[in-house]
Amino acid sequence: MEIKTVAVAGAGTMGNGIAHVFAQKGYSVTLMDATPDSLIRGVEMIKLNLARQVKRELISKADADATLSRVNATGNLKEAASAQLVVEAIYEDYGVKSLFWKEMDAICPKDTIFASNTSSLPITQLAAATQRPEQFIGMHFMNPVPVMKLVEIIRGFPTSNETCAIIKDLAIKLDKTPVEVNDYPGFIANRILLPMINESIYALMEGVSGKEEIDTVMKLGMNHPMGPLTLADFIGLDVCLAILETMHSGLGDPKYRPCPLLKKMVQAGWLGRKSGRGFYIYGSATN
Secondary structure, eight states: OOOOEEEEEOOSHHHHHHHHHHHHTTOEEEEEOSOHHHHHHHHHHHHHHHHHHHHTTSSOHHHHHHHHHTEEEESOGGGGGGOSEEEEOOOSOHHHHHHHHHHHHHHSOTTOEEEEOOSSSOHHHHHTTSSOGGGEEEEEEOSSTTTOOEEEEEEOTTOOHHHHHHHHHHHHHTTOEEEEEESOTTTTHHHHHHHHHHHHHHHHHTTSSOHHHHHHIIIIIHOOSSOHHHHHHHHOHHHHHHHHHHHHHHHOOGGGOOOHHHHHHHHTTOOBGGGTBSSSBOTTOOO
């Protein structure tokens, strides 16, 4: 099966990045979102990222225009009916994703492959919401999608070898590096990354050091491109909390227990860059 048409659900940070990458590689992309404002922002972000690529002379203006022409933004999920692959990048909640996949299962042809960009939820459980679990797989892109090379390919318990081979080959065609992993909470990337972020928040809460000092130690001492608290703000503190809660619940190990400070910040609406405030203050946010 050669995939040529792709539907991407969710026009947020991950979704518009995924749509961008597929469209740039010549695929016809339907970008879907139930919220009109999210669709507008998603398309604008694709335009902005393409403009950056043109400015850096990574692509030509003609390439950017051609990429954008391949993206059809819509609020109508039924337009996914022509897609050979549906990639879901919506809110990280099992109930929300499950309802979405049930709807896609009714809309899409029987041979359409389903892929979730979930960062921690069980692929096997999500696949059970459909009548095609053997054609369901995890395709976890890294943020920012147009830049980062890694894609975690997560096999659910019933995922077929054929589906896995098609998606791994597709990732390579997108100029990504696919890494196959099994279906455990957090997979590989977040199972290692989020405990580090969580421990950094504990260190801050306990007064071991300040936020800048913690970030500096990890940047200069461990050669990380950005500190863990800055990275948490970039990911979104609500997303970090959701992943930790999934791992804590799924693995039953207290080492994954989310730091109380992280919970308080999310309750306060301090979600990081997207809200204007997290561990650091961004834009015009004050107080």
